[in-house]
Amino acid sequence: MKWTVSCLQFDISYGNPSENFKKAETLIEQESRHADVIVLPELWTTGYDLTRLDQLADENGEVSEQWLKKTAKAYNVHLVAGSFAVKEGENVYNTMYIADNSGQIVKRYQKAHLFQLMDEHLHLAAGNSDGSFELDGVKCAGLICYDIRFPEWIRKHTSQGANVLFISAEWPLPRLDHWRSLLVARAIENQCFVAASNCTGSNPDNEFAGHSLIIDPWGRILAEGDRTEGAVRAEIDVSESASVRETIPVFKDLRRDLY
Numbered sequence: 122m123k124w125t126v127s128c129l130q131f132d133i134s135y136g137n138p139s140e141n142f143k144k145a146e147t148l149i150e151q152e153s154r155h156a157d158v159i160v161l162p163e164l165w166t167t168g169y170d171l172t173r174l175d176q177l178a179d180e181n182g183e184v185s186e187q188w189l190k191k192t193a194k195a196y197n198v199h200l201v202a203g204s205f206a207v208k209e210g211e212n213v214y215n216t217m218y219i220a221d222n223s224g225q226i227v228k229r230y231q232k233a234h235l236f237q238l239m240d241e242h243l244h245l246a247a248g249n250s251d252g253s254f255e256l257d258g259v260k261c262a263g264l265i266c267y268d269i270r271f272p273e274w275i276r277k278h279t280s281q282g283a284n285v286l287f288i289s290a291e292w293p294l295p296r297l298d299h300w301r302s303l304l305v306a307r308a309i310e311n312q313c314f315v316a317a318s319n320c321t322g323s324n325p326d327n328e329f330a331g332h333s334l335i336i337d338p339w340g341r342i343l344a345e346g347d348r349t350e351g352a353v354r355a356e357i358d359v360s361e362s363a364s365v366r367e368t369i370p371v372f373k374d375l376r377r378d379l380y
């Protein structure tokens with residue numbers, strides 16, 4: 122399977138979902154002329170407006186899901202739609218949605234690792250299930266930002282067969298070097314594609330790094346953004362993941378008896 126994958130990066134308007142929906146839809150409309158799969162950043166409708174998240178969060182994901190189904194179908198594109206603040210009962214979850222190009226929602230993943238440095242644990246609840254899904258018969262996983270610092274969590278998904286990892290983030294500029302190194306490492310050690318979308322711009326507390334990345338299973342960077350808004354796009358041949366896994370059989374050589 123060959124896909125053209127586009128990671129969108131943009132400056133999120135803080136606490137302003139209607140503005141962000143407009144911006145995302147303009148970019149999706151443009152990029153859907155080229156891409157089979159479009160990836161969006163983390164919490165892109167609200168930004169990190171955590172103290173107001175209780176009011177801004179989407180009750181049971183109703184608005185997000187409706188928007189997603191309509192948009193994926195209208196532009197005939199698979200959407201790894203980044204994450205949304207979704208309220209369920211008393212809790213707000215940092216929730217990623219994936220829809221296929223017919224407008225069906227194929228996955229909902231709630232961020233498992235909350236980032237204490239940005240107070241996520243004070244405003245959000247952590248998810249307890251994994252991010253594995255399939256698109257066009259390709260095994261994939263969708264994970265969020267801080268999750269990439271947990272190689273065991275990523276390995277769980279690639280051990281289940283994921284050949285493509287999609288990452289949505291609001292990764293701050295001061296740790297841009299970590300972002301790049303961790304993503305390249307996750308691609309090399311898991312012998313899979315990584316397509317990672319990160320927002321640009323800033324909010325009252327942070328500047329964000331942009332630098333969305335698409336990396337192949339050998340760890341080569343196929344496309345990388347800078348800090349300007351737009352799309353970072355590359356064609357990927359998903360079968361390359363299996364051939365790298367044959368060349369260096371890391372998964373066969375895992376010592377599951379030792380660790």
Ligand SMILES: O=C(O)CCC(=O)C(=O)O
Pocket residue numbers: 236239265266267268270291292293296299
């Ligand atoms: O791990 C990091 O340095 C950044 C993580 C982060 O910003 C997040 O998970 O939202």
